[in-house]
Amino acid sequence: MTPLAIAEHAPLFIVLNPASGRGEADNARRSIESACAQAGREHHIYQVDRHRRLQPCVQEAVERAKAVQGVVVAAGGDGTINAVAQATLGSGCAFGVLPQGTFNYFSRTHGIPTDTDEAMRVLLNEQPRAVQVGQVNDRVFLVNASLGLYAQLLEDREAYKAQFGRRRWVALWSALLTALRGHRPWYLHLSWHGVQRDIRTKTLFVANNALQLHQVGLPEADAPEQGQLAAIALKPLSTLSMLGLLVSGARGRLGEADSVVSFPFESMTVRPMRGHRRVKVATDGEIGWCAMPLEFRVSPEPLWLVRPAVAPELEATRQ
Template structure:
């Protein structure tokens, strides 16, 4: 694998989602301008000023980065990062992140600081390194993809945040309400590595993020470091039992539960055993309608991310 051919002092083409995080877009612009001016680095900001502008801004930034041999940068939460990564994958561009979201699993896994000024220094001083990308049908996911209960949790979480604000306690409360309401189980046929299995599950979760998996205690946590994804399916159970699983996850012991099926794979096909030709699938927190069957796989090409050589938070979870 050959890294992108960058200019000697590559310009930064930054897609800024003003709606992500605390909404401090002006402060983020000031930090970028001050930091880039200090080292005489060119930059251009593509501000997402509407709900339907993100993909267009991402494509425009990628095209400009290709012309200038620059770096396309996502400044926002996991959804913004996902959209820009979708445009950057296979483009030949290097990719960078200024995390602005609530959980920032992608940036934390790769050692990128949550502070905007510190993250900017990564963009200005680090080299691109290959990072694995997950795919479901033609959609990119960097953290996870899911259907069923987990997708419903994310959908409800966004509705709660729109009403009560983007805070961790809002995410926790919305998740509790969704679990207590429950969802209908899915009947799925899964095939991978020559194996097949029919399951009845409330959620299917496919992970591409070692930090998130280590935190909940899954044996497959290092699958992304080994060129694989991890599938996690939960057997149907009562709301009370589901709350117990959430508690296990919070304590880093989810993998010990008898009601959890998990395994690693490079590619997997999932189809319904009854009905449901199109389904809601969450990719990095964004809800999409996708056609069955769902084909999960590791993308053949990596994303070339500007990141430190060591990710301290991820290393700490392995100790």
């Protein structure tokens, strides 16, 4: 694979979403402008608001970056990063991230600091490195994709955040409430690498993030670093057992649970065994409808992310 290089003074085209994460867009904008001014770096900021929606901002940033071999940058949470990555993948442009979200798994996995000033130093001084992208049908995911209970959990989380604010405790509390409610299981037929399997599950979760997998303690944690994705399915559980599973995940011991089925793969087809021509799928926290069957795979081309050579937080999980 031929590395993608960027010019020392390649202009930055930054999509800034003030609705993401902690809502500190003004501070982030000041940090961006100050760092670019000190470095003498040309930059253009496309700030999302009620007059300028996310997708038009993303498309304009990518088109302008392609014309001058610039860097497309996402400043926001996982949803914003996903949208910008989707448009940047295959464009020939380098990709940068200024994380503004709640958990920031993508940036943390790749050694990009959550502090905007520090993240700007990475963006202005490092070179692009290839990172793996997951796809489900025509949708990109950098962290995870899911259907069933986990997708419902994310949908409920956004409703709670709209009411109580974008804080970690709100996300965790909403996850607990969703998990405790009754949910009908899904009947799915999975096929991957010549293997066929019928499963009954409340959720199917496909991960593309080593840090997240290490934190919950799954044996497939390094699959995303080895050119694979990791599938996780939960067998139907009682409310009490579901609470126990949440505790196991929080303690980093999810892989020890008998109710968890997990395996690595490069491509997998998921078909419904009962009805369901369309299904809600969450990709990096954003909910959308996908037609069945679902085709999960590792993208044949990487995303060229401006990042350090070493990601300290990920390395620490392996010690």
